[in-house]
Amino acid sequence: MNHSLTLAFLIAAGIGLVVQNTLMVRITQTTSTILIAMLLNSLVGIVLVGAATTIAVLVASQLIGGLVLDIFRSHDVPLRALAGPICGAILLVIGAWLVARRSF
Known part of the structure; x- marks a missing residue:
């Protein structure tokens, strides 16, 4: 599997x-499968592209997905109120890209 496919996954x-987090908020159970999903995602990613990436x-x-979900949920939010979170998300994506493209 190549790196771009791994990053897409x-x-x-x-x-x-x-x-999954949104669904788990509504379900009140004592055990959660969030840790299992994170473990499986991490095992594949760490082996192929490294822990930091x-x-x-x-x-x-996760931040981008949450931001998009929040934007779709709140219909009456002015665009000016979204400027800070969107700038933060852009900076986080740039940071993730810088980490992913590093080579030792």
């Missing part, structure tokens, strides 16, 4: 974690 996993991409994609 990590991004999908981060967005999946946002959806895996964590950076998961955090960035």
Whole structure:
């Protein structure tokens, strides 16, 4: 599996974690499968692209997925109020890209 495909799966996993977290809030059970999903995502990512890249991409994609979900949920939020979170998300994506492209 090449690195770009692995990164695409990590991004999908981060967005999946946002959806899963949203669903788990509504379900009141004592055990959660969030840790199992994170473990499986991390095992594949760490082996193929490294721990730092895996964590950076998961955090960035989870933030973007959560931000998009929040924007769709709140219909009456002015665009000016979204400027800060969007700038923060852009900076986090740039940081994840810098971590992912590093070479030793």
